[in-house]
Amino acid sequence: MVSNNFFLKKKVYITDLFPRKKFEKKTRLNNIKPLGEATKLDLTFYDSKKYKSHANQTKASFCITTENLSKDLPKSVEKIIVKKVLVELARVSKIVYPFSDLDYPDFSLKKPKKSKFKTVKFGNNVLIGKNVKIGKNSQIGANTIIEHDVQIGNNCIIGSNVIIKNSLIDKRVVIQDNCKIGQKGFGFLPNKGKNFKFPHFGKVVINSDVEIATGCTIDRGSVDDTVIGKNTYIDNQVHIAHNVKIGEDCMIAGQVGFAGSSIIGNNVSIGGQAGISGHLKIGNNVRIGGGSGVVKDIEDNQVVMGYPAVPLKEFLKNLKK
Amino acid sequence: MVSNNFFLKKKVYITDLFPRKKFEKKTRLNNIKPLGEATKLDLTFYDSKKYKSHANQTKASFCITTENLSKDLPKSVEKIIVKKVLVELARVSKIVYPFSDLDYPDFSLKKPKKSKFKTVKFGNNVLIGKNVKIGKNSQIGANTIIEHDVQIGNNCIIGSNVIIKNSLIDKRVVIQDNCKIGQKGFGFLPNKGKNFKFPHFGKVVINSDVEIATGCTIDRGSVDDTVIGKNTYIDNQVHIAHNVKIGEDCMIAGQVGFAGSSIIGNNVSIGGQAGISGHLKIGNNVRIGGGSGVVKDIEDNQVVMGYPAVPLKEFLKNLKK
Amino acid sequence: MVSNNFFLKKKVYITDLFPRKKFEKKTRLNNIKPLGEATKLDLTFYDSKKYKSHANQTKASFCITTENLSKDLPKSVEKIIVKKVLVELARVSKIVYPFSDLDYPDFSLKKPKKSKFKTVKFGNNVLIGKNVKIGKNSQIGANTIIEHDVQIGNNCIIGSNVIIKNSLIDKRVVIQDNCKIGQKGFGFLPNKGKNFKFPHFGKVVINSDVEIATGCTIDRGSVDDTVIGKNTYIDNQVHIAHNVKIGEDCMIAGQVGFAGSSIIGNNVSIGGQAGISGHLKIGNNVRIGGGSGVVKDIEDNQVVMGYPAVPLKEFLKNLKK
Numbered sequence: 001m002v003s004n005n006f007f008l009k010k011k012v013y014i015t016d017l018f019p020r021k022k023f024e025k026k027t028r029l030n031n032i033k034p035l036g037e038a039t040k041l042d043l044t045f046y047d048s049k050k051y052k053s054h055a056n057q058t059k060a061s062f063c064i065t066t067e068n069l070s071k072d073l074p075k076s077v078e079k080i081i082v083k084k085v086l087v088e089l090a091r092v093s094k095i096v097y098p099f100s101d102l103d104y105p106d107f108s109l110k111k112p113k114k115s116k117f118k119t120v121k122f123g124n125n126v127l128i129g130k131n132v133k134i135g136k137n138s139q140i141g142a143n144t145i146i147e148h149d150v151q152i153g154n155n156c157i158i159g160s161n162v163i164i165k166n167s168l169i170d171k172r173v174v175i176q177d178n179c180k181i182g183q184k185g186f187g188f189l190p191n192k193g194k195n196f197k198f199p200h201f202g203k204v205v206i207n208s209d210v211e212i213a214t215g216c217t218i219d220r221g222s223v224d225d226t227v228i229g230k231n232t233y234i235d236n237q238v239h240i241a242h243n244v245k246i247g248e249d250c251m252i253a254g255q256v257g258f259a260g261s262s263i264i265g266n267n268v269s270i271g272g273q274a275g276i277s278g279h280l281k282i283g284n285n286v287r288i289g290g291g292s293g294v295v296k297d298i299e300d301n302q303v304v305m306g307y308p309a310v311p312l313k314e315f316l317k318n319l320k321k
Numbered sequence: 322m323v324s325n326n327f328f329l330k331k332k333v334y335i336t337d338l339f340p341r342k343k344f345e346k347k348t349r350l351n352n353i354k355p356l357g358e359a360t361k362l363d364l365t366f367y368d369s370k371k372y373k374s375h376a377n378q379t380k381a382s383f384c385i386t387t388e389n390l391s392k393d394l395p396k397s398v399e400k401i402i403v404k405k406v407l408v409e410l411a412r413v414s415k416i417v418y419p420f421s422d423l424d425y426p427d428f429s430l431k432k433p434k435k436s437k438f439k440t441v442k443f444g445n446n447v448l449i450g451k452n453v454k455i456g457k458n459s460q461i462g463a464n465t466i467i468e469h470d471v472q473i474g475n476n477c478i479i480g481s482n483v484i485i486k487n488s489l490i491d492k493r494v495v496i497q498d499n500c501k502i503g504q505k506g507f508g509f510l511p512n513k514g515k516n517f518k519f520p521h522f523g524k525v526v527i528n529s530d531v532e533i534a535t536g537c538t539i540d541r542g543s544v545d546d547t548v549i550g551k552n553t554y555i556d557n558q559v560h561i562a563h564n565v566k567i568g569e570d571c572m573i574a575g576q577v578g579f580a581g582s583s584i585i586g587n588n589v590s591i592g593g594q595a596g597i598s599g600h601l602k603i604g605n606n607v608r609i610g611g612g613s614g615v616v617k618d619i620e621d622n623q624v625v626m627g628y629p630a631v632p633l634k635e636f637l638k639n640l641k642k
Numbered sequence: 643m644v645s646n647n648f649f650l651k652k653k654v655y656i657t658d659l660f661p662r663k664k665f666e667k668k669t670r671l672n673n674i675k676p677l678g679e680a681t682k683l684d685l686t687f688y689d690s691k692k693y694k695s696h697a698n699q700t701k702a703s704f705c706i707t708t709e710n711l712s713k714d715l716p717k718s719v720e721k722i723i724v725k726k727v728l729v730e731l732a733r734v735s736k737i738v739y740p741f742s743d744l745d746y747p748d749f750s751l752k753k754p755k756k757s758k759f760k761t762v763k764f765g766n767n768v769l770i771g772k773n774v775k776i777g778k779n780s781q782i783g784a785n786t787i788i789e790h791d792v793q794i795g796n797n798c799i800i801g802s803n804v805i806i807k808n809s810l811i812d813k814r815v816v817i818q819d820n821c822k823i824g825q826k827g828f829g830f831l832p833n834k835g836k837n838f839k840f841p842h843f844g845k846v847v848i849n850s851d852v853e854i855a856t857g858c859t860i861d862r863g864s865v866d867d868t869v870i871g872k873n874t875y876i877d878n879q880v881h882i883a884h885n886v887k888i889g890e891d892c893m894i895a896g897q898v899g900f901a902g903s904s905i906i907g908n909n910v911s912i913g914g915q916a917g918i919s920g921h922l923k924i925g926n927n928v929r930i931g932g933g934s935g936v937v938k939d940i941e942d943n944q945v946v947m948g949y950p951a952v953p954l955k956e957f958l959k960n961l962k963k
Contacts, residue, residue: 102799103818105765105783123426124448127766127784141426142448142466145784145802157423159504160466160484163802163819176424177484177501178538180819180856183801186877192891192909193873194851209515214501214538217820217856217878231514235507236538237560237578239878239896239914249513254560255578255596257879257897257914259932267513272560272578273596273614275897275915275933290580291596291614291628293915293933307628307933307949308961319629321642321963444747445769462747463769463787478744480825481787481805497745498805498822499859530836535822535859552835556828557859558881558899570834575881576899576917588834593881593899594917594935611901612917612935612949628949640950642963 006149006166007100007201014043014062017092018080027061032093032201034224035060043092045223046073047085050279064088086198090189093199093223101197103184106147106165123160135171150182153208166220170208170230178215181206185219185226185242185260198222200242207232207248216240222260229266241278253290265300274309289315327470327487328421328522335364335383338413339401348382353414353522355545356381364413366544367394368406371600385409407519411510414520414544422518424505427468427486433461444481456492471503474529487541491529491551499536502527506540506547506563506581519543521563528553528569537561543581550587562599574611586621595630610636648791648808649742649843656685656704659734660722669703674735674843676866677702685734687865688715689727692921706730728840732831735841735865743839745826748789748807765802777813792824795850808862812850812872820857823848827861827868827884827902840864842884849874849890858882864902871908883920895932907942916951931957 014027030041035051038044038060046055046065055063055072063070063077070079082088094101109127112120121139129148134140138152141160146152150164153171158164162175166182175181187198202221207230212218218240220226226240229248234240239257246252247266256270259278268282271290276282281297288294289305289312298304303312310318335348351362356372359365359381367376367386376384376393384391384398391400403409415422430448433441442460450469455461459473462481467473471485474492479485483496487503496502508519523542528551533539539561541547547561550569555561560578567573568587577591580599589603592611597603602618609615610626610633619625624633631639656669672683677693680686680702688697688707697705697714705712705719712721724730736743751769754762763781771790776782780794783802788794792806795813800806804817808824817823829840844863849872854860860882862868868882871890876882881899888894889908898912901920910924913932918924923939930936931947931954940946945954952960 102816103801104799105763105781105802107763107765109766109784121426121428123428124430125446125767125785139426142430143446143464143785157425159424160426161482161501161803174423176504178499178820180803183818183856186855186875186896188853188875190891190893191873195853195873195875197853211509211516211518213507214504214540215536215857219856219878231512231516233507233509233516236540236562237558237879241878241896249511249516251511253580254507254562255576255897259895259914272580272598273594273915277914277932290598290616295932442747442749444749445751446767460747463751464767464785478746480745481747482803482822495744497825499820532830532837532839534828535825535861536857552837554828554830554837557861557883558879570832570837572832574828574901575883576897593901593919594915611919611937 006203007097009201010096010098012096014078017043017095021080023078029062029096032089032096032223033060035063037224044077045085045089046070047089048279064092087189087196089223090196090198093201097199097201100199100201101184103165106145108148109145141177147182159214166202167204167206169206170210172209173206174211176212176214176236179212179217181212181216181218182220183217185222187222187242187260202226202243204228210234213238213254224261235272247284327524328418330522331417331419333417335399338364338416342401344399350383350417353410353417353544354381356384358545366406366410367391368410385413408510408517410544411517411519414522418520418522421520421522422505424486427466429469430466450486462498468503480535487523488525488527490527491531493530494527495532497533497535497557500533500538502533502537502539503541504538506543508543508563508581523547523564525549531555534559534575545582556593568605648845649739651843652738652740654738656720659685659737663722665720671704671738674731674738674865675702677705679866687727687731688712689731706734729831729838731865732838732840735843739841739843742841742843743826745807748787750790751787783819789824801856808844809846809848811848812852814851815848816853818854818856818878821854821859823854823858823860824862825859827864829864829884829902844868844885846870852876855880855896866903877914889926 033042035054035058043062044060064080108130112128119136123142127145131149133151135154138156140158144162147165152169156173159177161178164181182204184200189196200222202225205227209231211233213236216238219242221243224243227245232250234252235254241260243261244258246264249267251269253272255273258276262280264282265284268286270288274292276294283300285301287303292309293307294309306315354363356375356379364383365381385401427450429451433449440457444463448466454472456475459477461479465483468486473490477494480498482499503525505521510517521543523546526548530552532554534557537559540563542564545564548566553571555573556575562581564582565579567585570588572590574593576594579597583601585603586605589607591609595613597615604621606622608624613630614628615630627636675684677696677700685704686702706722750772754770761778765784769787775793777796780798782800786804789807794811798815801819803820806823824846826842831838842864844867847869851873853875855878858880861884863885866885869887874892876894877896883902885903886900888906891909893911895914897915900918904922906924907926910928912930916934918936925942927943929945934951935949936951948957
């Protein structure tokens with residue numbers, strides 16, 4: 001599946017973004033990307049030792065970071081030393097992607113043209129934005145909105161009252177009624193009286209054979225993407241925040257919540273109402289009990305439960321005290 | 322209220338479903354039902370000692386079960402011995418009800434005809450499927466979808482943006498905005514790369530004088546039904562999974578979640594954000610504190626709290642340790 | 643922003659409401675208001691010592707209360723002594739506001755007239771009720787419903803599939819897709835077989851620069867209002883019950899739930915899935931950890947965590963036991 005641009009991107013030179021800093025040359029910026037995905041002519045950012053391994057190997061041309069962290073970056077990277085990495089990142093992202101800090105309604109929506117979607121079945125009052133692509137034999141329920149540039153694969157079943165924006169959806173995906181996918185995440189810089197809204201110019205990627213039950217919300221990524229792996233099944237009213245990456249063959253029960261930027265392995269099962277804190281790494285084949293609150297990384301093949309979640313044996317032992 | 326069939330049911334002989342097994346005769350199957358509801362010519366299933374009392378008395382003609390469990394069934398039942406009961410049940414259910422493993426959009430939806438619903442008040446853009454029945458003086462809010470064969474009683478108030486499918490709703494029921502009722506539950510057989518979607522051919526039954534607040538999701542039953550008893554009130558964002566049965570006069574506060582197949586008694590109150598695990602039996606007059614995680618059966622008249630939930634006295638004693 | 647009446651109010655004399663009681667004179671009632679907001683000719687109620695300070699200073703002309711509590715009220719107030727304050731309050735509220743105990747669909751909804759909303763941008767199929775006011779340069783997404791008498795300020799961005807009723811919304815407010823604001827709260831008097839629905843004739847007030855993410859539900863007040871303070875940001879799937887008042891500059895993460903009538907200070911941050919019980923007072927600058935269950939008042943500047951929530955130090959100490 002090819003990537004896509006959902007947001008207007010301004011053409012800027014790196015020197016436009018940081019006018020006080022001296023650069024080797026006046027380079028035209030390609031994009032803003034996370035450490036691990038940035039390539040030549042891209043700007044990235046490095047704000048926590050947690051991402052040191054990615055920092056060591058980044059292929060970005062420019063990186064916003066602090067004096068201290070800058071040592072972890074390759075020589076090839078031009079370092080932009082600041083005090084508050086995320087503040088600078090937000091500032092320049094707003095210049096490059098000026099319309100990504102809010103969900104402006106899509107006023108390009110229209111009834112779908114049958115000539116364009118010959119084998120797609122549409123329910124009543126479906127609205128489709130510009131440049132939307134929908135694969136063969138997919139079905140879309142009544143009152144559903146698919147905003148501009150969204151791509152949906154073959155043989156997908158999308159329910160009624162669904163809204164999809166800023167998303168790439170692969171084949172045989174099932175999305176039940178009332179899911180909201182691709183909206184802006186909960187990211188901002190707190191500021192008394194007037195927060196600074198963090199631009200969200202990432203997207204949502206949903207891989208093949210995924211099933212998402214009724215009333216889920218999946219926020220798009222900020223700089224990165226939010227990703228759901230193949231054959232992962234998600235129950236009702238699950239909340240998936242920006243930049244979360246869920247692996248393949250996972251089972252996520254009802255009302256589970258994921259805070260931003262956590263990475264979940266393959267074949268992970270999570271019981272109802274569990275919560276996963278932000279910026280965690282959950283291994284493969286992990287089982288998380290219902291109602292648990294996960295606040296630390298979990299290695300492969302662990303079974304955990306509790307608030308905060310601990311290995312199941314420990315949880316059961318504590319109960320007997 | 323008379324039962325209803327929401328899903329196409331194929332006419333099959335029991336010998337078609339299990340071609341390798343020898344049966345007494347080539348019987349035309351009537352239906353697939355749970356142990357307690359199956360009658361003559363029905364196929365049922367028995368997969369856990371938990372349901373032994375129902376097994377002892379089932380009136381089904383055929384039962385999928387294991388060698389070991391088969392002894393609990395009456396002589397009148399032809400036993401179909403398998404290793405994985407639910408796998409076989411899913412396989413044959415998919416043959417009998419081929420369109421129940423997914424929520425295919427209802428393409429029969431149309432604007433309601435005034436001549437058919439003379440005393441019903443409809444908001445803008447309401448969509449109604451084939452064979453829908455709505456009782457006298459009921460009101461339906463804007464953008465609401467009521468799919469084929471749904472029945473709604475007299476004097477009901479249904480809000481806006483509601484979707485109701487595969488459901489029988491009695492009189493004087495209030496359903497607030499954005500509730501989604503009757504969709505497929507979270508049931509499947511895990512299979513690396515491609516799960517097997519469990520057919521859900523049950524329905525939702527909502528009895529008289531029930532009130533359901535904004536944004537709730539109530540999944541239909543798989544083989545059984547999901548049932549809400551008379552005069553039970555349910556607050557915002559509650560999630561009720563497949564086959565759950567809630568009694569009369571209950572009070573369920575906001576964001577409570579029920580996993581599948583639990584049975585809740587009458588006059589039960591449940592505090593906000595509590596979670597009820599699957600396949601439990603909660604007695605009458607039980608009170609469950611907010612945020613509790615219920616993982617065991619609860620007898621009548623108990624007050625419980627905690628994660629996992631324990632009697633209130635015990636919870637308070639543990640706090641003081 | 644001027645207040646507004648969303649519900650039909652019957653003209654009644656205080657003697658009509660309590661025919662058995664003798665009053666000084668046959669006064670025409672102005673309104674029913676909480677202790678702190680009632681003024682001359684208003685009826686109020688006082689049912690808990692918790693509100694003694696408000697009782698001492700109320701300017702109401704009439705107050706429903708008990709014999710015991712009546713001593714806390716000023717001499718200027720005519721006391722209406724009853725055994726069950728809320729039962730009487732519900733009864734007379736139903737007389738004064740006969741259509742506020744339910745969310746009757748708004749059948750005044752129409753497509754917006756461009757001549758009335760010259761600078762407002764509307765998506766497809768937006769529906770607007772009578773007397774709705776929308777400020778300059780605001781944008782409203784597709785399929786959104788704004789019911790009668792709602793007021794929205796300048797430069798607001800309202801997403802798609804939103805429903806707003808009984809609400810006053812100030813300027814520069816962002817409300818993302820699928821939020822439901824202003825519906826009736828979860829209030830009733832339990833009664834076997836037939837609960838008594840408590841009238842909800844309050845509203846929702848959302849102050850300037852608030853941001854509310856996808857799929858939140860904010861119930862209107864019953865007698866009082868539900869209020870969100872300036873520059874407060876609320877994440878996905880948050881549930882805010884009737885009469886809750888949240889201060890300015892707060893950050894509320896995903897799936898948090900507030901039971902009714904709690905008051906939250908300024909600059910409070912609440913982690914994901916936390917629950918706040920009813921009728922609590924949370925101070926300024928409080929931080930509440932994710933998944934916490936808050937069951938007691940919290941003073942200014944505290945950091946709490948746990949179920950039930952305790953000061954963070956205590957929570958961490960208990961973990962080590």
